[in-house]
Amino acid sequence: MAFLKNNFNFLLDKATSNLRLEPDWPTIIQICDLIRQGDVQPKYAVAAIKKKLASGNPHVAMFSLQVLESCVKNCGSLIHxxxxxxxxxxxxxxTVKTTTHENVKNKVLELLQTWAFAFRNSPKYRAVQDTVNIMKAEGYKFPTLKESDAMFSADTAPEWADGECCHRCRVxxxxVQRKHHCRACGQVFCGQCSSKSCTLPKFGIEREVRVCEACYEKVNK
Structure with a gap:
């Protein structure tokens, strides 16, 4: 367990380094995978990201928000x-009230707006909608909801399935024959049946990742 936590912390440090010029999507995807596989508890992951958000360095804070955004989009109810x-x-x-960095403030407002819309029909997450309503009453201006974020409301990433054989060819x-998960449908496949890759913006994945043949065809129609 300690090894897995150390690995998670190493990846989080890498993804939120203030030396980065742009998001490290492969590392962010690895972070999401560790959570979805159950290697790292969601509570621990969210607490670790929270510490990064508290950094006085605006680059670290921004990258931590991007990691958080991808985890919410890609890890389902575990993170929700x-x-x-x-x-x-x-x-x-x-954070919005105290940060002196406009880009960090705007990113938090963007995330709150997106989540309030995504969870608008979920009483369990009523706190998100309530927070946005309170902040609107306080005079905060929220950005326009982006089309890709609106998609997230209906398209949260599926839970990962498990199995002893490939979902497609049954090997x-x-x-020798390793199992792989399709990031789009969550089913488990052999390497040959999940050899395609593509981006999945609706899950916050903006870099090409492994998908099965059927999902690849569906995404690229």
């Missing part, structure tokens, strides 16, 4: 239940 709480909403609201997994 940690982020969509009154306590976490208060943290983000306080058994073993030492």
């Amino acid at each position: 239940e940690e982020v969509g709480t009154k306590g976490y909403m208060e943290l983000l609201r306080e 058994l997994f073993g030492m």
Whole structure:
């Protein structure tokens, strides 16, 4: 367990380094995978990202928000239940109030607006909508909801399935035949049946990742 946490922290440090010039999407995807596979508990992951957000360096804070955004879009209810709480909403609201960096403030407002729209029909995450309503009453201006973010409301990433054989060709997994997950449908496949790759903007994945044959054809229609 300690090794897995150390690995997660190493990846998070890498993804949020103030020396970066742009988001490290391969590393961000690895972070999401660790959470989805159950290698790192969502509570631990969200707490670690929270520490990065508290950094006085605006680059670290911005990259931490991008990691958080991808985790929310790509890890489903595992992360939603940690982020969509009154306590976490208060943290983000306080960040908007206290940050001196306009880009960090705007990114938090963007995320809050997106999540409020995405969870508008989920009573469990009522705290998100309540926080946005309170901040609007306080005079905060929220950005226009982007089309890709609006898609997220209906298209949250599927939970990862497990199995002893490929979902498509039924070959058994073993030492030689490794299992792979399709990032689009969550099913498990052999390497040959999941050899395609493409971007999945609706899940916050803007770099090409592994998908199965059927999902590849669906995405590229």
